[in-house]
Structure formats: structure tokens, C-alpha cells
Amino acid sequence: MSALVEVHELSKTFDVSAPWLNRVVERKPRQFVHAVDGVSFSIPRGKTLALVGESGCGKSTVARLLVGLYAPTQGRVAFDGKDTATAFRSSQSQALRKRMQMIFQDPYASLNPRWKVADIVGEPLKEHDLLSKTGDRKQELKSRVAELLQSVGLAAADVEKFPHQFSGGQRQRISIARALATNPEFLVCDEPTSALDVSVQAQVLNIMKDLQRKQGLTYLFISHNLAVVRHVSDQVGVMYLGRLVELADKAELFARPRHPYTRMLLDAIPDIHMSGRARTPVQGEVPNPLNPPSGCSFHPRCPHANERCKQERPALKMFGGALIACHAVEEGRI
Amino acid sequence: MTTPLLEVRNLRVEFPTRRGKLVALDDVSFDIAPGEILGVVGESGAGKSLTGAAIIGLLDPPGRVAAGEIRFDGRRIDNLPYEEMRKVRGRHIGAIFQDPLTSLNPLYTIGRQLTETIQTHLPVSNEEARQRAIRLLQETGIPAAEARIDQYPHQFSGGMRQRVVIALALAAEPRLIVADEPTTALDVSIQAQIISLLKRLCKDHGAAVMLVTHDMGVIAETCDRVAVMYAGRVVEIGPVRDVIHAPAHPYTVGLMGSIPAMDEDRERLLQIDGSMPRLTAIPSGCAFNPRCEKAFDRCRVERPDLLPAGATRAACWLHASTMREAA
Numbered sequence: 001m002s003a004l005v006e007v008h009e010l011s012k013t014f015d016v017s018a019p020w021l022n023r024v025v026e027r028k029p030r031q032f033v034h035a036v037d038g039v040s041f042s043i044p045r046g047k048t049l050a051l052v053g054e055s056g057c058g059k060s061t062v063a064r065l066l067v068g069l070y071a072p073t074q075g076r077v078a079f080d081g082k083d084t085a086t087a088f089r090s091s092q093s094q095a096l097r098k099r100m101q102m103i104f105q106d107p108y109a110s111l112n113p114r115w116k117v118a119d120i121v122g123e124p125l126k127e128h129d130l131l132s133k134t135g136d137r138k139q140e141l142k143s144r145v146a147e148l149l150q151s152v153g154l155a156a157a158d159v160e161k162f163p164h165q166f167s168g169g170q171r172q173r174i175s176i177a178r179a180l181a182t183n184p185e186f187l188v189c190d191e192p193t194s195a196l197d198v199s200v201q202a203q204v205l206n207i208m209k210d211l212q213r214k215q216g217l218t219y220l221f222i223s224h225n226l227a228v229v230r231h232v233s234d235q236v237g238v239m240y241l242g243r244l245v246e247l248a249d250k251a252e253l254f255a256r257p258r259h260p261y262t263r264m265l266l267d268a269i270p271d272i273h274m275s276g277r278a279r280t281p282v283q284g285e286v287p288n289p290l291n292p293p294s295g296c297s298f299h300p301r302c303p304h305a306n307e308r309c310k311q312e313r314p315a316l317k318m319f320g321g322a323l324i325a326c327h328a329v330e331e332g333r334i
Numbered sequence: 335m336t337t338p339l340l341e342v343r344n345l346r347v348e349f350p351t352r353r354g355k356l357v358a359l360d361d362v363s364f365d366i367a368p369g370e371i372l373g374v375v376g377e378s379g380a381g382k383s384l385t386g387a388a389i390i391g392l393l394d395p396p397g398r399v400a401a402g403e404i405r406f407d408g409r410r411i412d413n414l415p416y417e418e419m420r421k422v423r424g425r426h427i428g429a430i431f432q433d434p435l436t437s438l439n440p441l442y443t444i445g446r447q448l449t450e451t452i453q454t455h456l457p458v459s460n461e462e463a464r465q466r467a468i469r470l471l472q473e474t475g476i477p478a479a480e481a482r483i484d485q486y487p488h489q490f491s492g493g494m495r496q497r498v499v500i501a502l503a504l505a506a507e508p509r510l511i512v513a514d515e516p517t518t519a520l521d522v523s524i525q526a527q528i529i530s531l532l533k534r535l536c537k538d539h540g541a542a543v544m545l546v547t548h549d550m551g552v553i554a555e556t557c558d559r560v561a562v563m564y565a566g567r568v569v570e571i572g573p574v575r576d577v578i579h580a581p582a583h584p585y586t587v588g589l590m591g592s593i594p595a596m597d598e599d600r601e602r603l604l605q606i607d608g609s610m611p612r613l614t615a616i617p618s619g620c621a622f623n624p625r626c627e628k629a630f631d632r633c634r635v636e637r638p639d640l641l642p643a644g645a646t647r648a649a650c651w652l653h654a655s656t657m658r659e660a661a
Contacts, residue, residue: 054521054522054523167609167610168378169609170609197377197378197548197610198377198548199588199589199592199605199606199609201592202591202592202594202603202604202605202606203605205594205603206602206603209602224521224522225522227594228594230596231594231600231603254596267526268525269522269551269596270526270529270549270551270552270554270555271554271555271596272550272551272554272590272593272595285493285523286521
């Protein structure tokens with residue numbers, strides 16, 4: 001099966017320097033954050049790749065790079081075989097944007113409170129000129145919006161309501177309906193359920209899975225919740241400080257986590273079923289991305305770190321079906 | 335049985351508004367024994383944080399305790415005047431809130447905030463208070479506590495700030511700590527550290543904890559007993575193990591089923607259709623009946639109280655028959 005999305009050595013650097021005058025007066029150097037640093041992966045058509053990691057690891061930046069909200073500093077993203085960076089700048093941009101849509105984390109912030117649901121979900125239809133040229137366009141828009149709402153489990157009568165009349169879970173369904181309006185092939189979901197309660201999260205995850213089965217959608221699913229990731233994904237990429245440290249099939253990753261950071265994340269999940277089990281809490285915190293550690297950026301928190309880890313940055317290499325960036329795994333120490 | 339440290343009896347919290355009274359908590363009763371960790375779990379709007387706020391006497395006006403009583407160590411605390419309550423809060427009942435950034439004053443150093451709390455409640459000298467503060471910071475696992483005590487909150491990371499907040503809550507050696515979503519704002523790896531820290535410190539200091547959270551996993555790891563709340567009422571209460579492995583209330587069953595599991599594969603998650611009712615439109619009878627698959631006529635008319643159901647107690651008419659057989 002061919003890959004719908006291919007990402008090659010993608011990097012994004014943000015300039016976070018102080019203003020020019022402060023730099024001159026206080027003799028401060030320019031400062032850069034390498035939010036995403038050489039990330040490569042591909043997503044086969046109809047599959048789900050999940051990116052997990054803690055706050056500040058760059059997973060949301062990857063999402064934004066993919067849909068063209070940010071331009072990459074280095075590397076390239078190919079969608080259906082074509083480079084997106086050039087396509088977004090050309091006259092092809094509209095056609096490309098139609099094929100990929102995004103669902104955001106906060107359903108309270110991503111819907112315009114002054115628009116009715118009919119306008120919110122109908123806008124992509126108008127913007128991308130997806131209505132027939134002849135006939136009653138108003139009527140057609142209305143029936144298309146109603147159809148979309150029904151596909152995510154809302155009522156057709158909801159079109160006349162405003163976002164504040166809905167609960168968080170219902171709002172997230174409206175965002176999904178809006179994303180589906182252009183009939184996209186690829187959906188980028190940036191923490192779509194982390195603002196929701198568990199029972200509502202279950203509703204939204206079920207809808208997303210049903211839609212994938214029916215319409216053959218491809219997802220990039222971003223989350224910090226490994227249990228959710230395990231439920232929705234086919235492949236999982238673990239990110240730490242802007243880099244992928246492990247990329248493997250879901251079954252492989254959860255059965256045999258290899259990278260120490262992946263193990264740490266898995267160990268940190270509270271286990272519901274073994275009430276009272278003792279676990280070893282992980283030491284330390286995520287370092288400041290402005291000043292990342294040398295070598296492997298995980299080495300200050302890693303129980304297996306040695307001299308080589310402090311100096312040399314490990315590359316992503318294939319070990320028994322999984323891509324892992326770790327010297328200890330490479331040397332067979334773990 | 336030992337006398338409970340905290341007794342909450344038929345607590346009712348109301349918010350008078352222009353459109354009428356909203357009943358946010360209705361007939362909530364539970365106990366916390368000395369040294370026990372009670373989890374309070376529920377979805378947003380269930381009233382779990384409000385229960386915590388009522389206990390520490392920090393209900394936002396116009397909210398007020400309309401009925402019922404709260405007893406701490408046998409003494410009634412829900413009707414104490416503000417100044418009296420201030421002495422109880424901090425000294426006998428400590429509080430930990432969700433967002434560690436907003437619960438610390440950004441203009442004062444960590445040390446000043448700690449010593450102020452200590453000296454408000456305990457008769458100690460400045461030097462003694464400072465030593466105590468350093469010791470507390472060391473206990474909560476803050477490296478180089480002697481140096482960091484003179485730093486400001488913005489110089490600490492999220493996890494470190496929450497450790498400071500825990501140190502503040504423990505400063506006057508309270509016997510009960512009300513922790514409202516203490517780990518929700520933190521990353522998973524930090525969350526695990528904070529939970530084990532909270533558990534260890536409360537054990538060392540002999541403090542009981544009321545842990546309010548929406549995360550069943552945190553409850554399973556930490557608590558002795560758990561109360562499940564829905565629409566302002568406790569729908570099930572019992573030992574953690576029993577509530578998790580053999581939930582008696584249909585809402586608890588749905589809540590457990592909707593959590594993606596780490597050790598089994600399911601194509602679909604169990605879902606509870608609909609959402610929690612708004613306070614303005616609480617259904618008659620059992621508040622859960624419109625979303626409940628097992629609801630029958632009685633559920634729509636009569637409101638159930640907590641009834642014995644296996645090892646736990648659940649507010650559900652499904653368990654009424656078992657009670658009658660036993661009687």
C-alpha cells in the first residue's frame with residue numbers, strides 16, 4: 001500500500017530572540033528553539049499514525065507543519081507523492097487544502113461563537129465551491145450541512161443553534177463535521193479528546209473510528225494519552241524534545257517498548273485494574289528546549305545513559321521491527 | 335469503628351440566581367476516617383470540586399450551604415464565621431488546587447509564602463519557621479532547597495511548583511488535605527511523581543486526603559475508598575477495588591467501560607450516550623435515567639438513595655430488590 005503522507009527530515013526552528021535593542025544593549029545572542037528536529041515518517045492510506053509525547057515535545061508543531069499552517073525550516077512533506085511546500089504556494093493550494101483538514105484540541109476556542117452551526121459547517125463548502133452551480137444553492141447547502149451533522153451523530157435541527165448551546169463533546173463533533181465538509185482524505189487531529197470527559201471522549205473516539213472505516217480516512221492523531229493512542233492508532237511515534245525516539249507498529253510498541261523514554265511513559269500510566277500496584281516514578285523533568293542537553297537529549301533522565309549518550313546524538317535505526325534512536329538499544333545494553 | 339475525621343451529612347449547596355435556585359449539590363453524605371484517602375471522581379459538572387470547596391469553606395458566592403452539616407473531628411465547621419474558619423483552614427484542613435501557578439503568589443518568594451503560612455498557624459520564631467520551610471521543601475523532593483527557598487514561583491517548573499503547593503498545604507501539619515485535581519495540569523511523567531509524593535507524605539504526616547479528580551487511574555493507584563458523583567449527588571461509594579472491579583451503579587459501569595484499556599483490545603469503547611444534565615434541567619427521579627439502559631418506571635419518578643449493593647453502596651433502584659430480600 002502506498003503512503004499518503006510522507007515526511008522526510010522535517011525541521012522547524014522558531015526565532016525566540018529578544019528584540020534587537022535588548023540584544024545590542026544587553027549583549028544577548030540570538031536564540032532559537034528547534035521545535036521539530038529531523039522528523040521522518042510516513043502514513044499509509046487509510047491508517048492512523050499517532051504521535052505521543054509530553055508538552056513541548058513538538059508534536060503539535062508537526063501537525064501544523066503538515067497542514068501548512070507553518071512552513072518547514074528544513075525537510076519536506078509529500079502528500080500523495082507531491083511536495084506540499086511548493087503546492088501550498090502555487091495555484092494548487094486550494095485543491096490541496098481541500099484534501100486535508102484539521103481538528104483542534106479546544107472545542108470552545110475553535111468554533112466562532114457568533115456563527116450558527118449552519119455557517120460553521122457550511123463555510124468550507126462555500127470556500128471550496130463544493131455546491132452545484134445551478135439550482136437552489138441555499139437549499140443544497142442546508143441539506144449538505146444536515147447530512148454532515150447526522151454523520152457525526154448530531155440532529156439536522158441543530159443547524160440553527162449557536163456553539164454555546166452545545167456541550168464540549170457536541171462541539172467537538174461540530175468541528176469534525178466541519179473538517180469532513182470538504183470530503184478530505186487526510187485528517188490531522190491535534191489532541192481532539194483531551195479537553196473532554198472520559199464518557200464523551202469515548203463517543204468522539206468511536207465516531208472517529210466509524211468514519212475511518214466508512215470513508216477510508218487517514219489520520220495523524222496527536223495525543224499525550226497512551227491509552228487513547230493504543231485504542232485508535234496503527235502506528236505510534238514517540239517524540240521527545242523535537243525528535244522521534246521510537247516509531248513502531250502499535251502492537252510492537254506496547255508489547256515490547258524499547259526506548260527508555262517509551263518505557264518511562266508506559267510506566268507512568270496509572271493502571272486501573274491492578275489497584276494498589278507500586279510503580280517506580282520517573283525522575284526529572286523535560287529539559288528547557290532553549291538549551292537542550294548534548295548528545296541524546298534524554299540522557300539526564302535515562303537510567304541507561306553512558307558517556308557516549310552524553311556526546312553523540314543517536315540516529316533512528318531499525319531494531320527488530322521498530323525504529324529506535326538509542327545507543328543503549330544499539331549496543332544491546334537494554 | 336473509629337470515629338471519622340470528617341463527616342459530611344446531607345450536604346446541599348445552592349446557587350440563588352435571578353432565574354431561581356440552582357441546586358449544585360444535593361444530599362451528599364460521606365465520611366473520611368483518620369489517615370484514609372478518599373477519592374471523589376466524576377465528570378465536569380458533577381459537583382466534585384464544589385464538595386471540596388464547601389468543606390474548606392471557600393464556596394464562591396452566591397453559592398451557599400443550604401442544608402446538611404460538615405463535621406471535622408466532631409466539631410461542626412460549615413456554619414463557622416469567616417475568621418474562625420480561617421483558623422481551621424490551613425491549620426487543620428490543608429488545600430491543594432489544580433493549577434500550581436495560580437495558587438502561589440507570584441510577587442512573594444516561596445520561602446516567604448511558606449513561613450507566613452507556618453507562622454500564621456504555629457507559634458514559632460522566624461528562624462524556626464524558615465528551617466521548617468526548608469525541611470518541607472526537602473521532603474517534597476525539591477533539590478537544593480536552601481537556595482531555592484528564596485526564589486519566586488516563576489523560577490519553578492510546573493511539577494516543582496506543585497511540590498511547593500503540597501509543601502504549603504502540609505506546612506501547619508493539618509489532619510486532612512483536600513486536593514482538587516492536583517495533577518490535571520501536569521504531564522504524565524510528572525503526574526506519577528506528584529501522586530506518589532502526595533501518597534507518601536500524607537502517610538508520613540498521618541494526614542487524611544480527599545482527592546478530587548476525573549482520572550480513574552489516579553484513583554485506582556492512590557485511594558482506599560472512592561465516591562462516584564453524578565449531577566450533584568454521590569451515586570456510588572465503596573472500596574476502590576470493588577468499585578473498579580464490580581461497579582454496581584450503571585453510571586460507574588459506563589464510566590469504567592469508556593476508559594481505553596491498556597491491556598485489552600476493543601474495536602469500540604463502551605459509550606454512555608448523551609451528556610451530564612445541566613443544573614437547570616436535572617431529570618426527575620434518578621438524574622441518570624435518560625442515559626441509563628436499565629432504567630425502568632420507578633427510576634423516572636422516585637429518586638434512589640444509597641443502598642447496599644454488593645461490597646459498595648449505590649444509589650440505584652436496581653439494587654432495591656436485593657435489599658428487600660436481605661431484610
